[in-house]
Amino acid sequence: MAVVITNLEKRKINILNYKNFIKFIFINYFFLNIPAYCDDKGKILAYVAGCYGCHTSNNNTPFSGRYKIKTKYGTFISPNITFDPVNGIGSWDFKSFSNAIAHGISPNAKPYYPVFPYKWYKDLSTKDSLAIFNYIKSLPQSSIKQKSHNLYFPYNIREFLWIRRILEEKLFKSQTPVIKNKVISEGAYLIKNVGHCGACHSPRTIFSIVKNINDLSGRPKSNNNLNDGVPNISNNLNKGIGSWDELDIVFFLKNGFKPNGDYVESHMSSIIENGTSYLNENELYKIAKYLLSNYNK
């Protein structure tokens, strides 16, 4: 990929130019068939999937946890996910890791709180989760100890999560549509299974269960949920981002600017900085295609 881009650059093709950008995507897909991520795949995935963002409270000790997430249930404090054998996940093999991210179950069979977006990681490919596993394994270990979550009663009783899981399974099972278009399908994968955008942008119901994983119509601001107030990013022309085009979305996810020149708000700024900005234009274009497609009504 790097070689291809360098060659393109040598030929002085500016990929930010619209026509050349389309040409670049076209050549990429139909002739070169370049896979979604090439260089530093594990690192890019770990950033876009939010591993860095949610497990880093201090940039000098990445992935060491202690990042605080305030919710109406109390404050969640993320764990150390470096491979320290005592305070991190050093004793885990890939099977334990894969089970944790795809099913939200710890190696000692305890359920994770849904603040950890395992629901979205469920369909993450084995290849991609292995790339993340290997990347995190390659990082320096940190001995920072895990802090307990500070949750209100009864949410501090972890066993209740089994009941929530049953409710979620029985009442709100989302049907994922089959997408035949390869670009849109890969965009959907990046949006849902890697970027887990729905963790914030999907409307929720009782016990914060997501009603429909494919619905990115946002959550209105309310007084009783600190995580509320998330914009509608469906393709709706008036309520969503239907008036944006692919280049607007690519530029936004790379630099944080909306088409009107306003900069992104609050948590999304760190998601761009520590996540989507790591993706190349090609991958961001796939995301844009999905967001503007009718699969994102």
Added chain:
Amino acid sequence: MFKIFAILVTIISIFCGNAFSQDAENIIKYRKNIMKSIGNHISIIALNLKGKVDISSDILPHSKALHITLAAIDINKTFPEGTSNSSGVQTTALPKIWEEKKLFIDKMQESINKAKELVIAAEGNDKKLIAKALGALGKSCGSCHNEFREKKN
């Protein structure tokens, strides 16, 4: 006599209150226009960087205009006391601007510095570096908005 005095005081306070509210309304409108003009300059630069238009010669003048607009903001006059979102006039300016004024001034200065860096990048005419400088400016604007501006959604 007391009744007349009380009526006079009430009338005066209504008029003064109304005048104050009008002043607040005007200054809020004024600074919203400043912010909009900053957004417009950014939008013009971004349209060129996205490749939607190819008038690259506009990037430098709009970067300069952005820097001048930001640097010209007189915080005491543009953000006078009593013009927060609790003043009764529709604004997203949080009271924290006046409660932590030094931090607000520092954040504003940081944005001015980033805008200056954008001008330097624009002089170099390298779109990648301009995009990087614009991103850094955006991050600085965002950091100020996150602290001092009411969340939109």
